[in-house]
Amino acid sequence: MSAKAEATKPGHGERPILATTGYEGASLERFIATLRAAGITLVLDVRELPWSRRREFTKNRLNEALAGARIGYMHRKSLGTPKAGRDAAKAGDRATFQTILASQLDSAEGRAALAEAAALAQEGGLCLLCYERDPRQCHRSDVALRLAALTPLEIRDLDSAAGPDHRS
Structure with a gap:
């Protein structure tokens, strides 16, 4: 494995890297x-509904494609944004979005x-x-921050649309 691929594996005394990415604008291959x-070995899908208009990014097809690349896949609905939160985000109501997401993540399932x-x-x-694509516009950043509050992690955002040689 290359040094680049080893980047997400923690060394002795190092914080593990938690990567995040969005598939907006990315081809499945990229x-x-x-x-x-x-060096990703497991994708945790944090969409409430793992469905996409782009069929290759729906739960089952994505799982198959990742398995072909020897990358695991898991979906956790309880880490997703409920419909009311998505509606608030689309309307530009960040405060309502944050309240709904916090309630979801603070639930027993979350x-x-x-x-x-x-x-x-x-x-x-x-x-x-x-x-x-932009982690600042996505709830996965909130989930990542919650995880980093639970355990020491370094958060790294990957730009899947730009490709493997670009990190944001």
């Missing part, structure tokens, strides 16, 4: 190449999924997946 170059994800992140090679 998306997978970006994950492989970053807390359990965060604890599971934190344990997985400690192993290294984990990448949170959602749609938006």
Whole structure:
């Protein structure tokens, strides 16, 4: 494995890297190449509904494509934004969006999924997946910050649309 691919694996005394990415604007091939170059071994899909107009990014097809690249896939609905939160985000109501997302992540299911994800992140090679290319416009950044509050992590945003040689 290259030094670049080892980047997400924690060394002795180092914080593991938690990657995040969105597939907006990315081809499936570029998306997978970006994950492989970053040493990702498991994608955690944090969309409430793992559906996409782009069929290759729907849950089952994405799982198959990632398996072909020897990358695992998990979906956790409880880490996704409920419809009311997505509607608030589309309307530009960030405060309502944040309130709804916080309520979701603070639910019993949300807390359990965060604890599971934190344990997985400690192993290294984990990448949170959602749609938006810009992590500042996506709830996956909120999920990543929650995970970093549970366990020491370095958060790294991958730009799957730009490809494997670009990191934001």
